[in-house]
Amino acid sequence: MILVGGKPAPSLAAAPRAAPVNRAPVTPLAGQRQAAQSLARQRLVLLLLLFLAVPAVLALRLTDLAIFEARPASARPIANAAPPRADIIDRNGIELARTFEAYAVSVEPRKLAGNPAVLARRIAPILTDRTEGEIYAELSSKSQFRYIARRVMPSEAKRINDLGEPAIFLRRESERLYPNFNLASHVIGYTNDAGHGAVALEKAFDKQLSDDGTRGTPLQLSLDVRVQQALEHELRSVYLDQRAAGAAGIVMDVRTGEILAMTSQPDFNPNAPGKSDDASRYNQATFATFELGSTFKAFTIASGLDSGVITSMSQTYDASRPLVIAGKVIHDDHALNRWETVPEIFTHSSNIGTARIASAVGRDRQRAMLEKLGFFKQVDFELGERSRPQYPPLSNWGELATMTIGYGHGMAVTPLHLAAGYAALVNGGIYHNPTLVKPVPGRPIAGHRVYKQSTSDTMRALLRLVVTSGTGRKADAPGYRVGGKTGTAEKVVNGRYVRGANVSTFAAAFPMDAPRYVVVMMIDDPKGSKTSFGFKTAGMTIAPATSRLIGKIGPLLGVRPDATRDVDLSTVAPKAPEAVEE
Amino acid sequence: MRNYAGSAMMLVTTMVAAVGCYTINLKVSSERAGVESLRTQLVSDAREMRNLQAELRTRARFPELQRWNDNVLQMSAPVAGQFLRSPLQLASYAAAPAAAKPGLVYTVTTPESVAPMTAPVVEVAYNAPPAGEARLIRAGYSVPQRTPVPEVAMAAPLQPAAPVEAMVARRAPAEATAPRRAPAVGVAARAVAIVPRPALKTPAAKPERLQTASAENRAAAPLRPAARRATPAMVETPRGESSTASPAPGAPVDLLPKGGL
Secondary structure, eight states: OOEETTEEOOOSTTHHHHHHHHHHHHHHHHHHHHHHHHHHHHHHHHHHHHHHHHHHHHHHHHHIIIIITTHHHHTSGGGOOOOSSOOEEOTTSOEEEEEEEEEEEEEOGGGOOSOHHHHHHHHTTTSTTSOHHHHHHHHTOSSSOEEEEEEEOHHHHHHHHTTOOTTEEEEEEEEEEOTTTTTTHHHHOOBOTTSSBOSHHHHHTHHHHHOTTTTTSOEEBSOOHHHHHHHHHHHHHHHHHTTOSEEEEEEEETTTOBEEEEEEESOOOTTSGGGSOTTTTOOTTTSOOBOOGGGGHHHHHHHHHHHTSOOOTTOEEEESSOEEETTEEEOOSSOOOEEEEHHHHHHTTOHHHHHHHHHHHOHHHHHHHHHHTTTTSOOOSSOSOOOOOBOOOGGGOOHHHHHHHHTTOSOBBOHHHHHHHHHHHHTTSEEOOOBSBOOOTTSOOOOEEOSOHHHHHHHHHHHHHHHHHSTTGGGOOTTSOOEEEEEEEEEEETTEEEEEEEEEEEEEEEOTTSOOEEEEEEEESOOOOTTTTTOOSHHHHTHHHHHHHHHHHHHHTTOOOOTTOOOOOTTTSOOOHHHHHO | OHHHHHHHHHHHHHHHHHHHHHHHHHHHHHHHHHHHHHHHHHHHHHHHHHHHHHHHHHHTOHHHHHHHIIIIIOOOOOOGGGSOSSHHHHHHTTOSOGGGSOOOOOOOSOGGGOOOTTSOEEEEEEEOTTTOOEEEEEEEEOOOSSSOOOOOOOSSOOOOOOOHHHHHHTSOHHHHHSOOOOOOTTEEOOOOOOOOOGGGOHHHHSOGGGSSOOHHHHHHGGGSOOOOOOOGGGSOOOTTSOGGGSOOTTSOOOOSOTTOO
């Protein structure tokens, strides 16, 4: 039954009349059907679009996987072979410091399953550098986490792991290794527990060594590990033989200022810096100042030559009697008690003669020369461990100070100051800042002129003369044309000279016909020994070691010994006393 | 119906394309994973190499090498005389002929009769009667001031270079202790040289079957008489040393030079 407007539909007989009435409700029905069909079509289209979108989404996702998500894979950390901290290598590529994955044995004491005493007894034979008591103390600690040992060998780590204690963990952690142990320890330094540089070059270049962008490139130093070994070997032998308080040594390239070797005795093992004392970690080559005695006479005579005070090598100065100035007496250790020529003053290390030259040069020119040599400030180079020289204030720098500083007393500098000064003295007069980093080949080395070329030439001959016929004869190495100057000064402790305690220094350069390297060796408070015949002076203690050192490093550095060549000493050789006095 | 078939075809095509793309994607991903694995392995190997290098460097550290050199090797830096200035200097070392450097074989003089080192050294050559070969004798003698120089006398027949054992075996103990015949006055001939005498060539004196190292020879080798060890009585007292310092008679003597080879 069809309901129309809620009323029963008319019969079929009345259909013709009722037709107009009945047709009117049909129109909304058809509209609804059309609307429904339209809606269905819309839904179908949407569904079709949805289906069509699936491959598009898949294609997009595939593109994303293939292109965008694939790119970072190659840049993952695992693909980066750079060490966590850059290596340090010498000038020939030999490793001086590197980082490697070591084992650390740690424990969570509260979670220990076994008896700490039994465990300590079983671990002690494996970790030979720790006692059973120390291990027991760690195992029985009340804290949550303790290290039993770090830098453990893999074989030892495996044996500890085989003990089966669940509260003992093995961890791989980056450790800094210094393969040569004590060698160049004062130069390289070491890192702290956090892996950051604590001392020396490790500290000075900490950012470069640990930066992501630069840690893949090793830090190349100017050091030559072979020269370093030779220097340490010779210096340590003297240090032990003389039972000295300390020693320092430097080998430097005079043309570039590169430091090829630098050491201080006693030294320490940077792999275990905590086991060394403060004295061992003290770099006396750059961080300690000394009155370096007669080695300063070379600077004084050079300033005399440079300023025109000394016009001839036959020029004489009165050294016939001790010099009294301002209530103080200056005397000679190797007194000739007569007038001496400049070469005689230098070769016999006359304090009186040098004091007279210094006086003639004058305070202002002396200070200007020392300032050009950088003797009034810290050495400008990479290490942070460097000391400022000690010298009298200008108000107290009178004639007496001028004279005493002229022969190396009254002013304290580091051995590195002395090495840089001697490099300028023999290389033609140009001062170069010392450096521990190998310079880029071909790049000009900065420097400034201190002495004239002619002054440097004369000083080379005078320094050679000291070794051939002066106080430094024991420093001669056959064929290497060694030149140098001894320096023996009384040691200053707490502002007072200590009688009987010396600081013996030898500053050398070779080969003197074309100087390439400066060697400075210093020994603090030698006691005298059988090999030095009881003497404590530089000529008997440190000069022989300098000779042995140059004989070793000369061939390594490409300096060919030649017994048929030498410096022309005819212009500076001392003449007979009769001829001098004419 | 036709419309549905078209849609179905499109759907199937889409699904096939999608599955195909996904398969390719899987393949590429697996290849990438393989490459990544290789790269990881490379890095791991590089780290392992670094660790091994670190161990090697540590074991061969310079202070340790120095200790070895001080205690065992004893090597030293070359000195001035060991450097050559030119190839000509090198060539000059090869100028001397081999015949001018005879080996020292036998000393025939007593310590008292040795001429001082300042005496002139005369080199003479003569023809040996048996072999007819030129032999070079180096003889040092002191020239008398007034008396004429006597004829150079060869103190003993020339002895060829022979093994020490053979040389010692030829001398009986009694002969070694007997007083020697004094050489000519003022003459101290030392030295000698030179061409091995065929009679003392041990290889020639041996039977032919011992010349080769066949299995038979090796089996026969233990049957050969053992080499005689030298005794103090058989060895001449070295010049400048006292014979009383020698070990007890009968004890073996080390014939190697002092300090080993």
